Amino acid sequence: MKEQIETIQADALAAVAAATDERSLDDARVAFLGKKGSLTLASAGMKDLPNDQKPIMGQALNVARTAITQAIDEKKAALESEADKKSVEGIDLTLPGRELLQGGLHPLTLVKDRAVSILRRMGFALADGPEIETEYHCFDALNTPDDHPARNEKDTFYFDSGKLLRTHTSSVQIRTMEKASAPVRIIAPGSAYRRDEIDATHLSVFNQLEGLYVDKDVKLGDLKGTLEYFLRAMFGTDTEVRFRPHFFPFTEPSFEIDVKLHVKGQEPKWIEVAGCGMVDPAVFSSVSEQRKDDAFDPENVTGFAFGMGIDRLAMIQYGIKDIRLLIENDARFLQQFA
Ligand code: DAH
Secondary structure (H helix, E strand, C coil), X not given: CHHHHHHHHHHHHHHHHHCCCHHHHHHHHHHHHCCCCHHHHHHHXXXXXXXXXXXXXXXXXXXXXXXXXXXXXXXXXXXXXXXXXXHCCXXXXXXXXXXXXXXXXXXXXXXXXXXXXXXXXXXXXXXXXXXXXXXXXHCHHHCCCCCCHHHCCCCCCECCCCCEECCCCCHHHHHHHHHCCCCEEEEEEEEEECCCCCECCECCEEEEEEEEEEXXXXXXXXXXXXXXXXXXXXHCCCCCEEEEEEEECCEEEEEEEEEEECCCCCCCEEEEEEEEEEECHHHHHHHHHHHCCCCCCCCCCEEEEEEEEHHHHHHHHHCCCCHHHHCCCCHHHHHHHC
């Protein structure tokens, strides 16, 4: 039996040496050390031996097993290093590596995220609504008369169905009040669409951030304080902000807000960033009529609303002179924000 073990060992070592890849090496391992491998079968024969033979044979089996295992391990390492060598053959390892380009957030995203995080700290929660809107949510419920220029086909993208691409995020005010009850404190960032002539300050798709605050006894001072605080948190405590009386159908009184823009090498100038005002009672009436309850009865609640241009905020934040840079995806421009 000893010779038999020695023969198995010699055969196994020969098979291992002859293996040319991992698969043939594994075949050899199975043939000798596997469950039905020849060395395994030989070990099973031990129990039939006379007792005095058992230790000798046991030792011989161990020697054979160790030798074969070691040969397999060494062969495996040799095959692996050979494969490694092959995989870099012909490649000049002394060449410098390729630079991995690091991505970054778009300036609009940076500004939007910052605005949202400041307003959330102030107690506003996120809300949203569809970009394909009904005339009711975009105009009627916002007290916009039938002949208002914003409803004109020249200014608004209409679908054949009569729906439209929302011209402002103010429709989210209505969407929110349909479902919520006072107090309401929401912000809604999102896209808005207009058939504007494209130039340095206008695009046909742009980004707004709507805000709505409804409760008992909300006053004009709350609106002014909230938006001044926000704009100074955004642009620095010494930021100059001004409120200019204006008209919007859905607020009364209404204002436009300007922030002083400082661009290096240019005279500082006022740039409009937002519209705002006290929610017109007519808006609460439309909502109440639709809801058929008094959750937003204009006798009980007041509120303020605002809508700002995120593109404008980004232009102020970074001193960008042409809004088109924000959609052109020119890496030379975008890289500076990464
Ligand atoms: N929706 C207006 C626009 O797009 C901006 C605006 C003005 C929003 C006054 C408001 C507001 O919420 O109260 O020009």
